[in-house]
Amino acid sequence: MAETNNVKPNRCFNPARKVRIIGKIRGFTDKESESESKDSKPWITVKKPQEDGSSEKYAVFLDAQSTSRKDGYELDYCSEQDEEIGEIYSREIKPLVSDIFDGRNASVIAFGARGSGKTYTIQGSLEKPGLAVLAMSEILSKARELQKSVSVSLYELSHDQAYDLLNPRHPAVQVLEDANGKINLKGLSQVSVKSISEFHNIYFSQGNLQNSQKVQTHQPRSHRGLMVHISSEEDSLKTKLVNKINFVDLAGYEDPKKSSRDGITPAESNWINKSLYAILNVVSAINASEIRVPYRESKLTRILQDSLAGSSHVLLVTCLNPVFCQDSLSSISLVSRSCRSTRQVLTDSTNRISSLAKAKVSSSLKSGKTMSTSLSVKKQVGRSQLSSANQASSILKGRKLFGEEKVVTPKQLRCQSEDTSAQKSKILPNLALIVAPFSLEEVPLDKSNSQCSPMIEPAEDVNFEGPGSQSLFELQNTLLPSAHSAATMTEMEASLQSGIYHLRSTPSANSDAICEANNPVHKKNDASPPLSERIREISNNLKTLCASSPLTIKMPEEATASYSSQLCYNDIVEPKTPAMELSIARCCSPPGNFSNRGSGVKHSLVREYLSFLNSANKEELKSLKGIGEKRATYILELREGSPEPFKTLDDLQDIGLSAKQIKGMMKQVAGDLFN
Numbered sequence: 001m002a003e004t005n006n007v008k009p010n011r012c013f014n015p016a017r018k019v020r021i022i023g024k025i026r027g028f029t030d031k032e033s034e035s036e037s038k039d040s041k042p043w044i045t046v047k048k049p050q051e052d053g054s055s056e057k058y059a060v061f062l063d064a065q066s067t068s069r070k071d072g073y074e075l076d077y078c079s080e081q082d083e084e085i086g087e088i089y090s091r092e093i094k095p096l097v098s099d100i101f102d103g104r105n106a107s108v109i110a111f112g113a114r115g116s117g118k119t120y121t122i123q124g125s126l127e128k129p130g131l132a133v134l135a136m137s138e139i140l141s142k143a144r145e146l147q148k149s150v151s152v153s154l155y156e157l158s159h160d161q162a163y164d165l166l167n168p169r170h171p172a173v174q175v176l177e178d179a180n181g182k183i184n185l186k187g188l189s190q191v192s193v194k195s196i197s198e199f200h201n202i203y204f205s206q207g208n209l210q211n212s213q214k215v216q217t218h219q220p221r222s223h224r225g226l227m228v229h230i231s232s233e234e235d236s237l238k239t240k241l242v243n244k245i246n247f248v249d250l251a252g253y254e255d256p257k258k259s260s261r262d263g264i265t266p267a268e269s270n271w272i273n274k275s276l277y278a279i280l281n282v283v284s285a286i287n288a289s290e291i292r293v294p295y296r297e298s299k300l301t302r303i304l305q306d307s308l309a310g311s312s313h314v315l316l317v318t319c320l321n322p323v324f325c326q327d328s329l330s331s332i333s334l335v336s337r338s339c340r341s342t343r344q345v346l347t348d349s350t351n352r353i354s355s356l357a358k359a360k361v362s363s364s365l366k367s368g369k370t371m372s373t374s375l376s377v378k379k380q381v382g383r384s385q386l387s388s389a390n391q392a393s394s395i396l397k398g399r400k401l402f403g404e405e406k407v408v409t410p411k412q413l414r415c416q417s418e419d420t421s422a423q424k425s426k427i428l429p430n431l432a433l434i435v436a437p438f439s440l441e442e443v444p445l446d447k448s449n450s451q452c453s454p455m456i457e458p459a460e461d462v463n464f465e466g467p468g469s470q471s472l473f474e475l476q477n478t479l480l481p482s483a484h485s486a487a488t489m490t491e492m493e494a495s496l497q498s499g500i501y502h503l504r505s506t507p508s509a510n511s512d513a514i515c516e517a518n519n520p521v522h523k524k525n526d527a528s529p530p531l532s533e534r535i536r537e538i539s540n541n542l543k544t545l546c547a548s549s550p551l552t553i554k555m556p557e558e559a560t561a562s563y564s565s566q567l568c569y570n571d572i573v574e575p576k577t578p579a580m581e582l583s584i585a586r587c588c589s590p591p592g593n594f595s596n597r598g599s600g601v602k603h604s605l606v607r608e609y610l611s612f613l614n615s616a617n618k619e620e621l622k623s624l625k626g627i628g629e630k631r632a633t634y635i636l637e638l639r640e641g642s643p644e645p646f647k648t649l650d651d652l653q654d655i656g657l658s659a660k661q662i663k664g665m666m667k668q669v670a671g672d673l674f675n
């Protein structure tokens, strides 16, 4: 664990990230305590933030002794195994409860493998109340103080169908969205609660209620949600203000390939995992401040939509089994992937920390080798190396379900080298973190692949969920550079099931900023140099000018004469519409405009271009047609001798360009204007 000290501090913390992710290691059950030998090494260890500032976050290390696989993840917080639920409540939930009374919504979601203690954490028992019960106790006392009313709803989700657990008939709940984007849960009862004992009766007896009614809603694995509504009458507005806090006990994550212990079918298991991926996809999109948050991917995310979006607090509690559990390993890995975008690997709450990969990176760099950033990273341990037809279909299915993923070949990755060379030093170590626990293919260092970085994709479909379903925050983002689209659960599923790890990096506001800082030429992944931007701007201005320019009126000669003769004979001439047909020509195309308006714009373009050549740095120069490494170096040398070596286009001949080449360059930036 010595490497923990090497955990990099959170260099570019993203303040927009809204989902807090904590870990909770469950206590041993009686049976486990019996079988667990006193001196056996725990497979999960928690490392607290370092006082010397070398790490600001909690880190949890999972050491799968049977496979010698070690993984490390950063979390916002991770409770020790013996930490009482009450302590977690005070630390994590209490502040949320106060905020609900100040008008915010909240969602507390327990995620983890089967048997990892989710129900124990959220619901608990009468003797050992869970987070929801402790919260309810405080909510009720605050509500009394502030004269607000409290009601609760309970639902269960199975096969993407929600059922009301407080109605003895367990009707299906419909999720409807009104014109303002407000979510209405039709068919979900709300039962008013005045005291904690009333709440206990409702919360702890709903299982019995189901059994007595013999309604087949309660599946062995299903999601269960408690929704607490806190409402107050707003006298002045005569409206009812309602805020909500949700507690969700998700169905346990289980490898769909495993034969289930409770006889559920693979289809059911797939549905559960799909809905788990959906919630993680939403978390990922929220954290990445994406414009489009995929609430519509599952009924659960639709139900929670207004308690996930906007200024809502979201707390994801990742529950972990204290005895080795492959599914626990997979589930924290899923959470980790949902909470980062590959470009922000050091900024998210569950960054994977790997001594293994770090060592590999440093050793590979030292040894003159570098890691291949190919999309397929073969898993070192565990399952078969190659994806079977089954796995492939699962990947495809996943892609279909969770959005298309561009498959990027290693060759394409290499092609990015020029554009991303400035970022290489940042990305390479980060990349190592992403793929940490797996063996990374090492390839001989060559110029092209040494500069590889993950493929940067443009933001994909920017679809809004529906009218008004966007928060103001999201709306604002539409005006900003596209935020990154985080890795979807498709990748996670694919990786977990097939052992093939897909890396994808997408631009983010943050990364754009980094990119810009590193290389002002490459503002975006399509790398438009500022010169062409400026020239485009001039060109656009020109078009606008053309569009708004006065009509050119050609007057027939005789008409002009008669008009001017009028002017001659009258001192004060009343303006008259000439009685003649005018031939009107409107200049629309820039070349046409040029011929009519002289060469002012052209000169201005040339000036811009020359000034760029006189001031751009090497990388910027190289982005121009006809200027490679040598010419760029030569230009910089010329500039050392004279600060402005290029005063006219002809001066470009000094760097070995022919008149034809110069014209070609100008054509590149200004198109037909230089024909």
Ligand SMILES: Nc1ncnc2c1ncn2[C@@H]1O[C@H](COP(=O)(O)OP(=O)(O)OP(=O)(O)O)[C@@H](O)[C@H]1O
Pocket: 026, 027, 028, 029, 030, 112, 113, 114, 115, 116, 117, 118, 119, 120, 121, 250, 251, 252, 253, 319
């Ligand atoms: N902190 C704890 N101390 C002791 N026992 C615990 C603790 N947390 C959970 N358990 C026990 O572990 C078992 C599994 O817990 P729980 O049912 O909460 O898991 P789960 O994640 O909700 O499971 P599933 O995914 O199957 O719903 C239960 O028997 C529970 O009593």
